[in-house]
Amino acid sequence: xxxxxxxxxILLMIAGAPVIVSMNPLAQDVxxxxxxxxxxxxxxxxxxxxxxxxxxxxxxRMLYGGRVSLLVGVAGVxxxxxxxxxxxxTAGYFGGWTEIAAMRLVDVQLAIPTMLLAMGxxxxxxxxxxxxxVVMGVTSWIVxxxxxxxxxxxxxxxxxxxxxxxxxxxxxxxxxxxxxPNAWTPIIVIATQQAAQLxxxxxxxxxxxxxxxxxxxxxxxxxxxxxxxxxSAWWLSTVPGLALMVTVLALNFFxxxxxxxxxxxxxx
Amino acid sequence: xxxxxxxLSKHGWLFSGGLPAARCRVAERGISRFxxxxxxxxxxxxRLFQSVFVLLGVSVVVFLLLRLTPGDPxxxxxxxxxxxxxxxxxRRLLGLDRPLVEQYAIxxxxxVRGDLGQSIMQRRPALxxxxxxxxxxxxxxxxxFVIALAVAIPVGVISAVWRDSVWDHCVSTLAxxxxxxxxxxxGIMLIMIFAVQFRLLPTSGYGLTxxxxxxxxxxxxxxxxxxxxxxxxxxxxxxxxxxxxxxxKGISETRAIFHHAFRNTLIPLVTVVGLQFGSLLGxxxxxxxxxxxxxxxxxxxxxxLQRDYPVVQAVVLTVSACFVLINLAVDILYAxxxxxxxxx
Numbered sequence: 001x002x003x004x005x006x007x008x009x010i011l012l013m014i015a016g017a018p019v020i021v022s023m024n025p026l027a028q029d030v031x032x033x034x035x036x037x038x039x040x041x042x043x044x045x046x047x048x049x050x051x052x053x054x055x056x057x058x059x060x061r062m063l064y065g066g067r068v069s070l071l072v073g074v075a076g077v078x079x080x081x082x083x084x085x086x087x088x089x090t091a092g093y094f095g096g097w098t099e100i101a102a103m104r105l106v107d108v109q110l111a112i113p114t115m116l117l118a119m120g121x122x123x124x125x126x127x128x129x130x131x132x133x134v135v136m137g138v139t140s141w142i143v144x145x146x147x148x149x150x151x152x153x154x155x156x157x158x159x160x161x162x163x164x165x166x167x168x169x170x171x172x173x174x175x176x177x178x179x180x181p182n183a184w185t186p187i188i189v190i191a192t193q194q195a196a197q198l199x200x201x202x203x204x205x206x207x208x209x210x211x212x213x214x215x216x217x218x219x220x221x222x223x224x225x226x227x228x229x230x231x232s233a234w235w236l237s238t239v240p241g242l243a244l245m246v247t248v249l250a251l252n253f254f255x256x257x258x259x260x261x262x263x264x265x266x267x268x
Numbered sequence: 269x270x271x272x273x274x275x276l277s278k279h280g281w282l283f284s285g286g287l288p289a290a291r292c293r294v295a296e297r298g299i300s301r302f303x304x305x306x307x308x309x310x311x312x313x314x315r316l317f318q319s320v321f322v323l324l325g326v327s328v329v330v331f332l333l334l335r336l337t338p339g340d341p342x343x344x345x346x347x348x349x350x351x352x353x354x355x356x357x358x359r360r361l362l363g364l365d366r367p368l369v370e371q372y373a374i375x376x377x378x379x380v381r382g383d384l385g386q387s388i389m390q391r392r393p394a395l396x397x398x399x400x401x402x403x404x405x406x407x408x409x410x411x412x413f414v415i416a417l418a419v420a421i422p423v424g425v426i427s428a429v430w431r432d433s434v435w436d437h438c439v440s441t442l443a444x445x446x447x448x449x450x451x452x453x454x455g456i457m458l459i460m461i462f463a464v465q466f467r468l469l470p471t472s473g474y475g476l477t478x479x480x481x482x483x484x485x486x487x488x489x490x491x492x493x494x495x496x497x498x499x500x501x502x503x504x505x506x507x508x509x510x511x512x513x514x515x516x517k518g519i520s521e522t523r524a525i526f527h528h529a530f531r532n533t534l535i536p537l538v539t540v541v542g543l544q545f546g547s548l549l550g551x552x553x554x555x556x557x558x559x560x561x562x563x564x565x566x567x568x569x570x571x572x573l574q575r576d577y578p579v580v581q582a583v584v585l586t587v588s589a590c591f592v593l594i595n596l597a598v599d600i601l602y603a604x605x606x607x608x609x610x611x612x
Contacts, residue, residue, distance in 0.1 A: 104321065104322075104325065105325070107318075107322050107325070108322055108325030108326055108328075108329060109329070110546075111322050111323075111325070111326050111546075111588050111591055111592045111595070112326060112329065112584065112588045112591070113546045113547065113549045113550030113553075113587060113588070113591060114546075114547070114550055115547075115550030115551060115553055115554065116549075116550050116553060116568070116583070116584050116587055116588070117329075117584070119553065119568060119569075119572060119580075120330075120333050120580055120581075120584045121333070121336070122572075123571075123572040123575075123577070123580055124333055124334060124336045124341075124577065125336060196448070200450050203450055203452075204450065204451070204452060204554050207450075207452045207554065207557075208554065208557060208569060209573070210572060220450075220452075223450075223452065223453055223456065224452075226456075227456060227558075230456070230459065230460050230464050231464055234460055237453070237456050237457075237460075238457070238460075241450065241453035241456070241457070244450055244453065245445070245448050245449050245450070245453070248448040248449075248450075249444065249445065249448035252444065252447060252448055253444075
């Protein structure tokens with residue numbers, strides 16, 4: 001409940017960014033550079049959370065940056081889930097060489113640390129928002145594939161699947177009409193937990209300068225830009241970092257709640 | 269994880285003491301000790317064989333990584349306006365003018381012989397550049413690992429023993445925060461507090477004092493995860509019949525906690541912590557950038573920014589190979605702790 005409420009609050013703030021803030025997140029005014037949050041000058045000039053080294057409003061950059069982070073997290077989950085679940089369902093249902101090939105591919109990818117794989121892919125594909133989403137999908141599909149395969153192995157033995165086959169349903173109808181609807185529970189649990197991990201991964205890539213392009217504000221990039229001003233403007237890295245942590249915490253709480261509701265056996 | 273621990277404890281498998289205890293039990297069933305040792309040997313050989321296949325698969329992925337570059341990889345690697353002659357030379361150096369299968373055969377042949385190509389920028393072999401930096405990364409990862417477990421295990425045990433106390437709630441909250449905090453942001457906050465504000469530790473560099481802050485920030489996630497695992501594992505084993513029996517026999521609470529309950533928490537802890545080592549290696553890349561730690565992470569970042577793809581390939585392949593070997597060691601250790609794994 002706490003996670004859901006927190007997440008709703010964050011989503012509302014981020015979606016309502018144009019209403020909450022009137023400042024353009026990209027507008028620069030060097031004369032107002034590095035204003036401290038809640039300082040008199042910052043409040044007078046309409047920058048409640050202060051400004052960065054180029055005079056850009058921190059609150060609007062935080063809200064608009066959150067849009068990018070959440071977009072990447074959700075889109076990455078959808079992409080990874082769609083591909084991973086399809087592969088897992090197919091591998092579990094057909095078995096044989098399909099299963100062997102799919103699971104060996106999973107084993108190979110598991111052997112490469114996720115951050116290194118993401119860095120390698122971004123290095124070759126180049127920085128852009130669609131590329132970041134694709135990399136999120138590529139690095140995280142294996143969890144869905146393994147889970148979907150494990151669930152399919154159990155479900156395909158059940159009588160209703162056998163009955164559907166006897167009634168003349170083809171393999172794809174059995175997979176997507178009968179098995180998939182009953183396999184959703186663990187997949188949804190994983191998806192909610194993965195969203196938080198993907199947001200952290202995107203922030204890490206943006207922090208390293210190989211994520212989304214520099215003109216798009218993201219929390220990771222804001223933290224990286226604030227590194228050079230730790231002594232004179234500590235808020236530049238602290239504020240977006242807190243926003244990132246609170247969002248991931250809310251997602252983790254939400255994911256725990258979804259897990260406890262849908263599958264209490266997985267509770268830790 | 270909870271269900272795994274439940275099934276392990278319900279089947280009555282106490283901490284077996286590894287191979288010697290397993291030998292005693294199978295001797296009772298008339299199976300020779302040679303069969304037990306043979307099973308272990310078979311398991312190790314099977315895992316070695318699987319590891320070789322996984323490494324081959326990793327080599328294919330790493331090989332294809334460079335080929336994912338949109339357009340001509342040779343042209344992308346060189347600055348804009350580079351002469352065609354130079355582009356052709358780079359293409360020849362990387363073998364990009366040959367068929368794909370031949371390129372992979374050359375790449376694999378070279379990898380087996382320790383030749384992972386040449387750095388475009390520095391014009392020297394890529395693998396020695398990576399091997400020079402690898403010890404620093406492993407030092408950082410190992411220290412982070414040790415710090416994480418040294419804190420997480422006692423904290424988790426105390427949280428389990430003092431369940432629902434103020435300490436327990438504080439630890440649970442901190443653990444959740446630890447799992448939600450980005451590694452690089454925690455590193456920056458530690459720099460701000462301990463290096464800038466209080467001047468207790470250095471901000472960057474390579475040395476005994478310089479390793480503290482990066483190791484703590486790198487190990488924070490594992491610390492949080494492991495403390496939660498230990499706590500939940502201990503709580504499950506506290507309710508088991510064998511722990512109740514041990515207590516009713518009059519042994520001290522300390523012995524009941526550490527000799528009986530905690531030892532059976534080790535099995536799933538080793539599994540999860542072993543899997544997390546890969547995350548630590550990946551996280552080390554980001555941490556090294558924050559603290560300017562001279563490991564493979566900073567080498568990879570420099571290579572990426574310079575578009576020196578042979579070095580990027582060498583880093584990914586070498587670190588992945590290390591990860592495969594570490595996983596192999598963890599699996600063998602796990603089979604030694606829990607003999608049932610050898611039958612899988």
